[in-house]
Structure formats: structure tokens, C-alpha cells
Amino acid sequence: MPSLSTELLVIGAGATGLGIAWDACLRGIKVVVVDQSNIAQGTSGRYHGLLHSGGRYAVTDPISAQECASENSILRRIIPHAIEDTGGLYLALRTDPADYAHEWQRACQEIGIDVEPQSLDQVLRREPALTKSISQAFQVNAASLDSFDLLNSLSHSIRKTGGQVLLHHRVNEFIIEDNTVVAAELVSELDQTTMQIGAEIFINAAGPWSDQVAALAGVKIPITHSKGTMIAMANRLTHTVIHRCRPPSSGDAIVPAGSVMIIGTTDIPVSSANDLPIKPSEIDFLLDQGEELIPGFSNRRPLRAWSGIRPLYNPLHDDMNSTRGISRSHVLINHAETDGISGLASIFGGKLTTFRLMAQRVADFVAQELQIDDQCCTDTVPIEPEEKEFIILSNRTTRLLPSENNARDSVICECENVRRSEIEAYIQSSDHFELDNLRCTTRLGMGPCQSAFCSVRATGIAFSSYETEDLLIDLTSFIDRRWRGTSLLAWGQSMRQIVFSRRLYLELLGIQQVSGDKS
């Protein structure tokens, strides 16, 4: 069995895991990050897109709020290319509890979160689509963060600094000697081969699957899974992040993301890390919430709905008496202390905006365990982007012109203006071609037609570089995945899109024939 040896093995290539690996790399620690799947298949890839100002937690969780506010400025420094500075507005509607806005404003000021009151006139001039029944409005420092850009950049930077990111490898066993985890056995999701990785420290950053990973070492962690559903609307109705100024609840944030707009989210306890079906009532609820902020919202076209599973720290389920809960929202559990298993620690909870801070705390722990003196510098060292076009809107806009270059660099995804060169670059850098990953990297297929045209085009381009059977199976499963996201929205214009795509795939192209088992 092939094997690797390293100092730190991070399990999970979400924002947390990659953040930890990045921090560790900068401290000169040898790191390998593994993930059971491809980048962005976990919680980080199903993200709302919000770079918090901290306002949301000002009243209920001031520590988190403070952390968000300071991380907000740090992230703008270290990964500016993934952030669109939309600004944010907190709106208290006439129907919202009147005193909350005051309480909230005071709490923000105490924490040091910049809050600027706005007049109704100012707000409506900035965002004419908003409702007029706003009683109070405040401007904050929120922004739109693209998690795919973030994850891909982190991964790229880790590799450039000597770390390894090993995808499609799932940990299926820990090798424990003398109550110490010494190695992990992994199986490849692609070809079922196994390998072993030995390390001095193992960090379980597997997000919703953290409990499954912990169970491999025979330990339990106080995790609760919460499902958050989001809907992407086909067009931006505002260019600013819009928050509801009321006690934090579901469906109170609308975030412009790329060329779309995302409303979220819900908070429903679920029992597992697996994809659970979204109920029509969740969709209706979110659209109705949106309607309150933007009149006509519920008649606008939703593009797709999806959910992410939040791995929450829930100490009420916890019968341990020692945790290293640094903050109420995320927790680092050193299993040596809590369960007598050395070499393994689990990190979960938190939010994407504070990923770097969580990673710093874990990396501090790792450094201490490895007796390394280097301090964290992720707050100043920029995360290097790969050389590719980024997803923010202005980049897409400037490339719309007709020119002699265009026919040579074919527009493959017309909805999102993704070029052939981007797909070829992806092919160059990927041993494994996955349309869903291509989607995360380039935004291919994320526009109104939900890949009706571009999925086949992209597969066509990849055809000479990979096993064709695999490509066709991937195409079929990608198309079906897109279906599942849109089939929840089977009304109005979305219904027409669904019918159109299906007719195109099945009648005009005959895709069902090429994947073999469909008739």
C-alpha cells in the first residue's frame, strides 16, 4: 500500500481545513490536506456568499460579532480578489420590533462595528428595488465573498508553499498505537485504491462528517447538524447585501453573488450529513421573506435551491468536562484531553467569515504540539490566486465585447461568459474532470439556463483528454444534479426552463442513450 509521511494531516478541504493547512504551511509545517470528494462539495461550497460585518451577532453573540468584524478587514487584505465590496444595509421594517434596531445599533457601537444610519431617501436611491416601508436603515461593511474562489486560491497557495492537497480520498480507518493516532488509511473515491498517511498530528476538519471521522477513532463529538437552505435568484435585484434588522432568524439576508442573488437561509436540525430533500415550504418561506424586503421578489425567477449542512457545536449533548471551546460558536476538541486518544483534534462550528481565525487557533495548537515557535502570519500574507479570471461581476462584464479574439476563445457558457481557455486551463491542471468542479471554478452552468448548452460543450472539449466513458457518466450525473436543484422550483418561468432543458437533452441530443443504462 502506498504511503506518505507528514507532520500534519488535515482531514477536510473546506475553508476550515484549507485555512489550517495554509497557516501551518506558512509556519513551515509539512502538511497534507485530504478530502473525500472534490473541492467545495461540503458546507463551504454551499455557502450564502456573505462576508459578515458582524452586525448579525452584535446583540446575541458579541464575541462572534467582534470576530467577524475584525476578520472582515483581514480577509479584504489577504484575499481581495474573491470579494466584491457591495457594502451592506441593515433594514428594520415597520413591522419589525422597534426597539431592536436601537439595541442593535448600540451593541454594534460597543463592539466597534461601523454602523452608519441612512435615510429612507438614501436607501431607495441606492437600491430602488427595496420596499418603502422601512423604518430604520443602517449601512455596514458587509460584502460578497465567493467561496469557490476562496477555496481554490487557498488550495493553490498551499500547493505553492509546499503543502499537499489530496482530493477524492476518504479516511476509512485510523491506525492507533498506544492510544495515539499514528496513521490514517484512505480509500480513493475514484478507483477504490487505498493508501496510508502517517503524521504526528491529525486534525479532523471534516465539517458535517466530523462525527463520522471521529467515530473512526472511537470518539464522540458534540455536534449537531443543521440544514440551511438557500435560493439563487436569476438576477441581481440589488447590488448591496441586504439584512433584516431584527433578532437573527431565517431568511433575513439577501446577498448579491456573481451575476445572481442568494436569499437564505433556514436552520433546520437534521440527523445526518447527507443531502436531505428540501421541502416546498422552505422555498415558499424564503421567497416570502424576500418579498418583505423587495416587493415583487416572490414573482421573480428563482434559479436553483440547495442546502448546506452546518456542523454546529452543541455542548448540551456533550458529556465531556473539558473542551477547548475558545468561543461559543466554534470549538477545538483535543481528544488527548477529552478521550485519551492522542494526536487527534477535532475542529467544527464557526462560520466562513471567521475561517482564518479558527484556522489560526488550530494552527497555534498544532505548533504547540509540534514545539514550533513560528507565529501565525495569515492575517498579513495574501492568499495567492491562481492565474485565472475571477468570478466577480465586473470581470465578466468587460469581456463581453466582440473582437477577433472571441471566435478563437469561444464562449462556452454564454450565461456566465466562461471562455474555452478557462476550461482548457482547468483541464491542464486537473487529473480528474468533473463538471461540478468546473462549475465551482469558473461558474459554468450557474446562469439562467443552468448548463443546458454549456455542459455538453464542456464535455466535448474534455473529450480528447480523459476517459470518454467517465466523461459521459459525469455529464449525465451533472445534468441530473442541476435538475434536482431546479426541480424544486417547478412553476412559472423556472418550469419553462426545466421543460426546455429536458427537451433539449432528451429529444434533440439523446443524452439518455450515451450513459448506457437509461432508455
Add this chain to the structure above:
Amino acid sequence: MTDILIIGAGLSGLFASILAAKRNADVTLVSAGHGGLSISHGCIDVWSKATSSLSLSRLKKNHPYRIAGKRALNIAMEAFEDIMHDASYPFSGSLSKQLFIPTAIGSLHCTAYAPISLAHSQMTKGTPIAIASIAGLRDCFPEMLVKNLRSNGYLVERSISLSLPGSEPYRDLYSTDLAYRFEDSAYRDQIAQLWKPRLSGIHCLGIPAILGLRQPNQVYQSIQVLLGIELFEIPTPPPSLPGLRLEQVLFSTAAHFGVNIILGSSAIGRIDRSRKLKRVSGITLQTPSNSRQLKAQKVILATGGFLHGGLIAHRDGSIQESVFNLPIDYPENRKALLAPSLFDKQPYEMHGVRVNSRMQPLDLKGEPVYENLFSAGGIIAGADRQSEGSRQGIDLATAQRAVEAALE
């Protein structure tokens, strides 16, 4: 007051308008936009996907073929072939045989009638062929075509990339851009000069369907002569030329026979409340600027299914027929319109208006809702046209029957 008002300019509406006009009725055709022909392969599927052959008696009683009757289907197909023949756009095929047409990715689409340039692929099975991709046309997938056609039993020797004369285009080209160029005989001569040397050793070539929109048969024959090889066309992703050609022929033929075509306005049904009989008086025509009444003796509703708004799915789960608000059956829960996988059979295909043997929409008691309202095509319930491969056949047969019934 027009004799027959037809709502919807898809295949069924256009066909119905020609049939009625040929019978000397005063026909008006109203449509808010074009129909679905540009996203179709331009062939006539009668019963293409189901494993058994079409036997009307084995169909459910409410299946449109059963309701329209075998006679209507036969007459419709004859009429269709006549129209195509008169327009110099002949089709090949019959009700008793299946043709297999390669798709843009190399699957085989089973159909009953196909235009000559597509049907010609049949002749080539067993002979070595090559597959062409055209520089600048992005919806070409030569490697996929080669692989899948080979799996489907075609002797594909290789693919070949052919370039176009002239300078680099400023953008990706659509199939319609190329079709326009190929309609010019001087351009075809240039093509021949450019391509002929590259085609030595090739006797039969499959190319994306770009050989003209107007006079397609002429372009097709001429190019074959110029290149000295046999060609067959493969429909591209939308805009699909074979579908557009069919649409163009139907629009031209309708205009030629005096159909008054009103495009760009939508229809709201009007009920005639002046008499005791339940009748429609025509429609309110919603033009881009205002609305006006259009009166008609008879109305044929040919608005299709969900795709172009004949049926509207509402968020609350209800389904509405968009012109006359005719009774539709629908599931209680919105989710039930769709199956979990795109590849499954879909409940939404079956929904629509119920009709009797005179193609009159029925109420919940089974009585015609209005005595002078008929319907044709995808708006009619009772057939999963996708799974059966019966889309165009039902369009034509029900249009035929509707016109017969309306003119009785």
C-alpha cells in the same frame, strides 16, 4: 369575424392553419411568439421511443391518438407530405418504418419521417463515413460523435475539421449564420474549393445541419454535387436548422394560402355570453400597445404545454390553461409535477385539457366546455410525448382532426 381562429404558431397550430386555409376557410393565426420547432430535430416522431409499435387499440382511451383516430393520423401524414413536397422540402419515411437520425452527440434518434438531408444517414450505415466539425461553430462535438456513432454501429473512420472561407469571425457562429452563407451559390463555390482537397478518400460525410434555411434541399443537393461526395446533416443544439426549415416552410405556406398571421400578440379568451349555448366569441388580442377584440366562428387552441405558456404552473401547485382557463387536472403538491431524476418519466408531460373525439376540450363532467372551441397539439392531456416519441405525430393528427371537426 374570421371563420377559424387558431391560437399558437407551433407545429400543430401552423399545420391546422394550412389545412383550414386549403379548405377555403378564412383563417387567422395568432401567436405570442414562435413555437418549439427551432429546438427540435425537424423530424416527425410518430411513435419512436416506445418499444412496441403503434397500435391504437392498445392505447388508453384518453390518449390523443386514440381520440383523434387512425384515419386522422393517416390523412394528416399525407397532407403533411404534400405540403412539404409542394414547398420543395421533401421528407422521407412512413408510418410503418423507423428511421434513425444521428444527434449532435452521436446518439440515434428514432423517428418516422425525416427531411432528405437528415434521412440520408440511413443509407450510409455499413459504409465508411467521416464526421465533419466546422471551425467557428462551437456546437460541434466531433470526438463525441465519432465515439457514440461507432458504438451505434456506424463505420466512422475519422473526424475532420473544416474551415470556412473569409476572415476570422468576430464571435462564435450560430448555425443560422452559416445557413445564410450557404444559401449563396458563390459561397458554396468557395466552400467547394476549400473543402474538396481535404475530402479525398472520403465518400460520405456527416456534417452539422447548416446547409441553408431557405431552399434547403437545393443547397443540400448543390453542395453534394460540388464536393462530389454524399452528405448527411446532423441537427445541432438550438437554433436547430431542420426545425427552423420546417417552421419556415409552414409559415410561408400559411401566408401563401391566405392565413392572416398575427405574431407578437397574446390571446385572452372571450366567452360569448349573449346566448344560452356555451360558446366562445373569440379572443381579446393583447398587442404590444393595447387590446382589441378578435371575433371568430370557431377557435382552435394550439398553445402547447408548459414550454411556451399554453399551460402555466403556479407556485401554489395549480396548473392553469392560459387562454380560456379550461379545466385541468393537477396534483395537490407542486413537487408531484416532476420526478426525482431528469431521466425519469415526468408527470407534467401528461397534463393538459381532456378532449372528445371532436377535439373539444371537456369539463369535469365530460361535456364540451364550449361548442365552438377545439384544440390540437401539446395542450391535450393523456400522452407522455417525450417517452413515447410521439410529439410531432400527435401535433399533426390532432390538428387534422380539430380542423375537420371545426369545419363540419
Add this chain to the structure above:
Amino acid sequence: MNQEFLPTDHCLKCNICTASCPVASVTDRFLGPKAVGPQAHRFQHPHYELPDVSEEWCSSCGTCTLVCPHDVPVAEMIAKMKERPNREASWRDRIISRPEMLGRLATRFASIVNPLINSSRVRAALERYFGISSKAPLPTIARTSLNKSLRDYYVKSPNRLEEISRLTVGYFHGCSTNFFEPMLGELAVVILESLGLYVFLPPQVCCGLPLQSNGLFDAARKLANKNIKLLTPFLREKIPIVGTSPSCMLAFKHDYRAILGIDTEESNLLANSTYDFFEFILQFVPEEVNRISYRKVVAHALYHPPCQLRGHGIGTPALTILRRIPGLQLEVSDFACCGVAGTYGVKSERYQVAYAVGEQLFQKALAMNVDFIISDSETCRWWISKHTKLPAYHPLEIMARSMGIIT
């Protein structure tokens, strides 16, 4: 802004519009209606200027909106993108978009202007220095404009019409009929009167469509608001407005609201009270129309419905009348646009494309061996006539011939 996005929601990217666009298929300089309209619209942002996405190549024929099954106002979206401040427009565009001004000047000097327009040297100079294609047809200037010859028909206020018991209709002549083809206006009036209507000319200015097509929205809105102001008193008296130029009528019916953004009670009243000539007579005086006895007009003719007429969404009402004329063998053009699209084809940088758009129509007309062309729009008539060397008539003229009003 909220409402504006609604149509973008509707685009399914099905390419039906692209497939029907007469300009996209003849030039790759135009990205196509889908790409320039709803697709580019999604990338708009108040802080970044949308780069030129080839919208200047769109001829505004409106075919894309007509064929779209999803209610996406593609042509209107693209038209709005052409809006630019006056100072950015070329002198040429500022001048050719003001036919009223040009017409007033030209009719005074018609005897000089007409030979000049026909002089190849002058045309070469116009092309070289001014960007007007020497191959594009320009109208012949009338010596006596319509507003002079029908001076007595002008009515300034509806009070003057109070005693009229007959069905009353106001005739909007438009610049072209006024300055270039006044006979058409006279025929329109005669025919309407023969159908028992009381016809008058309301005070009116240029509809502003050429300004709008050239992106000069502020100037277009001035004219639009002027027309609305002048016509409203009559409209409030429920007096309809009828015109023989489908482009002007489309501006009233549709463009003022949908493109210039003038959405008021008055603009809506105007839109609802405006009619194409044939639409009007068939709807308002159908019995009188049915009583017309038509003399034979033995001819083989090709009727080309102008793109601006198709935009009305009323089909081709002129055909209903033309089909009643004995001896007239009619072909109907199934081409969406003849290419000229108002001032588009006249511009030297657009001429080639405009010609290419119409080329197959010209060839078909010649192949059919027709005697003449019939079309409701003046620019279509001049354009098709120039390129086929066939005479071209407004359907009114054929109707008048058949009614014995003219020979």
C-alpha cells in the same frame, strides 16, 4: 429598475430570437439579440459601465421581440442600450434623425435639392464627408408639403369639432408623408372621407423615432412629450388617431412607453387611441369597407409587411383589403426585414449589412417577376425599389387605384 429586470428573468436562452435576427445572420459584428439583450443585461451594474456589446449594429427591426415566446422585450432592451448624450452623437446622426427640420428646409428648395440628391458627385461627397451611403436611396422632396396643401384640414382644438356628428378621426401624417409623399396623405384623407368619416389634421410634430433609433433619447422625449401634449385634448374626446406610416404609429403605440420610458396616463391614452390606417378602417367602419366596390387592378405584386408594422402585433390588415381587389395576384414576403430599418441602411458603415439583410428579398422579387412592390413603410418602399428597380407603392395607393380615386 425592479420592473426592468422582470423580462430578463424570462429569457430561457433558447435562441429563437437569434435564429430569427436578420442582422445577426449576415454579420458576425453583431453578437445577436440574445447576447446583446437579456444576456448582457445580467452583467449590468451601476458602478461599471457596460462596454459596447455591438448594440449599434442592431437595426431595431423588432423581430426578436416578436418571435420570443417568453415575453422578453429583446428589441426594447437593446434599443435602450443605444441611449447616449447628444454630444456623443455624430453630426450626421444628429441631422438625419431630424427629418422634420430637414423636410422643412428641403421643400423650400425642392427644385434645387432634388437634382442634387440625384447627382452622383453630390452623393459621393455625402458619403465621403458625411457618412451617407451613396448607394442608399434618398427620398424625393415634394414641392408642396402636405401641411400646405391640406392646410385647411388642421384643427387646433377639439372644441372646433363639437358639432361634427360623424365618426371623427385625426390623421397623423408624419414627416415622410408631409415632405416627401404628400399624395399619400391626400389619398388617406379622401379614402377616409369616402368611408363616411370626418377627417382632420391635429397639430403634430415629428414622432421622434429617428432620434430614438440614433440614441438621442432626450431629444426624442421632447418630441414625444410635445406630441402627447398636442394630441391629448383630442384623445380625451375619444377621437382616434390614424396614420399611414407604421413606424410613427408604432412609436405612439409602443416606443414612447417601452423605450423612451414615458409612462403616464396621457401616453397610455395615446397608445390606446392610435391605429394603423387599415387596422382602423377594418375595425371602425367595417360595413362601409365591405361596401367598397373594387375595380380590377391587373397586376402581379409582392407585398412586404414592414418590420415596424409587424411590431404592432396586428398582423397585416392591408392584406385583407388587397386580397379583395380583383385581378391582383399577390405574393407575400416572408422576410422579417428588408434591411433599411429607417435610417440604419442609409449610413455608410451599415449599408453593406443592410443590403445583405434585404438581398434575398430583392432576389425573390425579381425571380417572381412581379410588376411592383407594395409596402406600408416609406423607407421599405424606397429601399426595395432602389435595389430591384421595381416601383413600390403604399397599399393605400393600390386601394385608391382600385376604388377609382386615382388611375
